[in-house]
Amino acid sequence: MSISLMRRINGWLFALLVLLGAGAIGFLTARHDRIVDWTYNSRRSMSPETRAVLAKFNGPVDVVSYASPQGDLRQTVAAALQRYQKAKPDLHLSFVDPQQDPAAMRNLGITVDGELILHYHDRQQRLDTLTERSLTDALERLVRGNDRIVAFVTGHGERRADGVANSDLGTFVSQLEQSGMRAVPLNFSQVTSVPAQTDLVVLAGPQASLAPGATKALSDYLASGGNLLWLVDPGNLDASLQPIADALGIRVLPGELVDASSSALGLKDPRMIALGDYPPNMITRGFTLTTLFPEVAPLAEVHKSDWQIEPFLRSSPQATTQPLDGNTAAQLKGPLDFGFAFSRLSPSPAKSEQRVVVIGNGDFLSNSYLGNGGNRALGERIFNWLLGDDQLISMPSRGAPDRVLRVSQGELSALTIGYLVVLPLVLLAIGGLVAWRRRRA
Template sequence: MRGFSRLDGWLFALALFAAAGAIGYLSYRHDHVADWSHDARSSLSTESRAVLDALKGPVEITSYANPQGDLRQTVSGFVERYRRFKHDLTLRFVDPQQDPAKMRELGITVDGALILRYGQRQERLDELSERSLTNALERLARGGERIVAFVTGDGERRADGKANADLGLFMTQLEGRGMRAVPLNFSQVNAVPQHTDLVVLAGPTLALPPGAVKALTDYVAGGGNLLWLTEPANDDLGLQPLADALGVHILPGVLVDGQGSALGLQDPRMITVGSYPLHAITRGLTLTTLFPQVSALALARRGEWEVQPFLRSGPQSWTEFQPIDNAASSSIRYDADAGELKGPLDFGLTFARLSPSPDKSEQRVAIVGDGDFLSNTFLGNGGNRALGERMFDWLLGDDALVDLPPRGAPDRAMQLSQGQLNAVTFGFLLALPLALLLLGGLIAWRRRRA
């Protein structure tokens, strides 16, 4: 019996070693990663995975990292997070000291710089972070830098401005995604330059010269893409020929909404939108957007355009003709006799048609009755930035990038109620030390009896 018990012990030890060896072999041949953070943020963000899905074909990453030190291991571990979701993404290392002339040709001055190649395009990256690498991959998916011309000279919102009403913060983020903002002043040119991918007319406050209006209408007639951000009371700026070319009518008055008070908004001119008409721009968008002052839009004629709304006010909204200030906001009422229109009312429209230009397949135009929602002041509200990015992607024809998930990390802060906080405090300061003390006493008692 004693021999059999010893044999059982040896067999158990042998089986234990065999199991450990099998586990080690399998872990070497196969790996499994589990991420329990919100939306798997600790492994790779949802947005980064969506960008990888948009890249249909192999991606090659070359790292010019010195073989000495741990830099190559760091780069390899970082890129591996991307390779788990895109198996045809490859990484190779090149010693930068072996070919200094090539380094100068590529403009590489940082140890560990990356060169990304996708098809015939490439991007250089000097910073190792998920945001920078994902942006570089998105620029590759976009197919090159896109030129976005902002009309200037007539009090428009500036693409590089830092004032509250300007769009500087928004355009800085878009530039990281492959768009370049350039000024377009019709006092210096008489037409929209060639190779312009999109023209933005962002809320002019002064009347545009007839030559500028003609240049814009000729640009649209020739197949150019346009984003027009209009504002209430901006109906006397000489832009009627442009509105006629699109068959759109900017309704008088300012849009107000009675449901804003239920959301804690004191100003009825603040329009919130949580559900959207079915459109490629808003598909899958669940974030609430905020629009400070809005002009409602109506279709005067459809013509050859395919017109779709993508922003619409609620049933408690109407076009208010009377001036509004915070003191008198509670006294405003819908007045049908004065010609005010009852909601729901559209204030975001898109226009699409086969492009008259032989260089493009489709022409796209969007009109929004507000420009404040993308301004430096209101960009961070709800889904304003996400909506703006989707609009620009759609207008540029980058349909694969339109419905990328919103950027951000929702679980960076842990929200605890007072009861949960008390439970955590009790557990760590009292329950856990008491449990350890009892366990230690039990072990000491058993040893004494033995």
Template sequence: MNRTLRRLDGWLFALLALLAVGAAGYLSTRYAHVADWTHGGRASLSKESRAVLARLTGPVEITSYANPQGNLRQTIAGFVQRYQQVKPDISLRFVDPQLDPAAMRELGITIDGELLIHYRGHEQRLDDLSSEGPMTNALERLARGGERIVAFVSGDGERRPDGQANADMGTFMTQLEGRGMRAVPLNFAQVSAVPQHTDLVVLASPTAPLAPGGVQALVNYVRDGGNLLWLTEPRAAGAPLADDLGLQPLAEALGISVLPGVLSDASGAALGLANPHMIALGDYPAQAITRGFTLTTLFPEVAALAPIGGSDWSTTPFLRSGPQGRIDTGSEADTSLPGRPLEFGFALRRLSPSPDKSEQRAAVIGDGDFLSNTYLGNGGNRALGERIFDWLLGDDALVNLPPRGAPDRFLRLSQGQLNAVSLGFLAVLPLLLLAIGGWIVWRRRRR
């Protein structure tokens, strides 16, 4: 009787095991779960890419013109699959470019594997799958619904958005163009007002006084709800920058005062900066632009700013010197004053006077060198500049894709750790298996 019950238990256990395996197989066809155990989750999408995908409310169609021979199609499919896991309505189809060469020439397909991405009537091309950055940037441009027009005031010695001189911003704007922004010149000697459909106006460090008509055009633009970025520079002692260049009406419209003199901060000596006028920041006031931003940025020759009372703007500082900050106007008396944190970057927002949008945004920064060709590569200057432009354009899902390497490809062990692993696999594990096997044989013989 006992032997029959034991056999029955064995058959029942086998039947339950088969049922469990069948149920697991059935559930695996209906539900999927993917776990990424790599260091930093490098095998899955970053949170920035997920934020961009969340803004795409409709299906995305991707067409890859890849040769069926070789492993290129498999590589592309694996790359796109990471995006499909987050957004299932991304479709991917392959076209053999050799079947219709004339059609490929008409489409401008010149690279094997080139992607055409379609979303809501807009199209982006992509031929770089080395990382998720280019793909996410292409999706971000599609989410924006087209190019954003950024007008740079020109004609008064401003920094050029397409220039290659040290003080120009050509390198930075080239990178922004890859993210769906287009820089256009705005010369008030040729036009009397900011053109319609301008998403952002940039006044980048003018060196000559602006004509009264140009200043009034900027004031009217701000009054009517336009977004503005004003990069100021410190001037010699005597008169504030706004008065010196005829920009006082614009400063009053924004509720910001540009203080005379050059900001000085001796705390930069801890980072090896001998010049106290070179401001290095690693800590930032809490604001949407700098939320979660921890990179060090470098600002040469900075003008301090201060808010003007009575403005209807909500003014929040996001760039501030260290506790040893002071304003250097060339007077010896200034060096005897105790240092204090001084702001040189303000983010402004208010209800928009324009019926086309709900909120108006502006930013005033006491330095434009940090985005110039000379200083753009210092620390987080480029990343901070991208955040400023994204915020001013209303793209609060800021995209900052740091390169994610593969630090888990190499396992570094000390000699003691290596000996412990070797002993475990060569001695401990075999002995453990022998002990378990002996225990099972002993139990069966007792029956």
């Protein structure tokens, strides 16, 4: 057999093997899909938070899309929900043509072609914009049930729930509202007691003394089984708030916390307390993100009560207290607690357990500091625990930490010179060297 014929046979065999391999790959990919996402935390795939929400459902979820059969809207909706159905096989999708019965659509309030209604047990959520963020928020509201009413005390210089100032809580509260919480103001100059339907009261660092009527209303609410989040600022506790502190059995210690070891994390102000380790507690179980707390008031348990008290925020042993202006109190050494979680059997027959959280800092959830480390994730855990949504506490935090590249001015200058000056000169030198060697050859 000639050499040329052998080469032809080898070429035909190689081509045949390539075709067989391509066919095998096509056969396998048609029946078994395998997707690999190499972005940080698999950002382009279904987020860990979405998977965690889907895992909270006990039973099927029915999704009805009111989309016209014309066009490719139904295919788009089906493709978007396909990932959810893989994670939760009993998530069912059905379509209804809104043009078949316009009167029924008006009664249902369908106004957008492709609008979705999610059904779970006797609850439902509507969705007119289909993105993973909006769908996950709708699923979280569906798990939570009815909207939770969170009343923010106002009228005494507290941080505003809808404010945009640096010290306000507007950014955090707007995110809470997307997940099934409804923030309402609570002004005791207009009401004499906390409304009965309130699920949680937030007292966010009042700057002025509470009126006797407001103090009594909050004390009565606490005594009747209401849940409370109290954000305390450093300094002597105002006398109007002392009855609440006495009822909980705690004291706000003098001075504010400072921790020189924070400089190891690049923090220039020792009053910025960084935490990466937390005492064991249901709120912080499995929580490993670093949180930052500026200007912290240390707290202490002063007498036993019928509350079960668990500290969940504690400074490092290197922390100490420093006196505030005009305060000559003795220096206290760490570790010092500045976050307590209280729980007890509820006096109210409507719920089994009453919960309270007191934190010696109100800035960590403010507009200025919310984006630092795990502040937002910790805040969500606190609210979920206070509202009794224990199944949502351990959900992964939202977002990816590597979306912003932070470089100093010196590093930015080095990058600019490197890419605009050094790199072109190196390439030019390499090109000149190659040309010189070719001429010599």
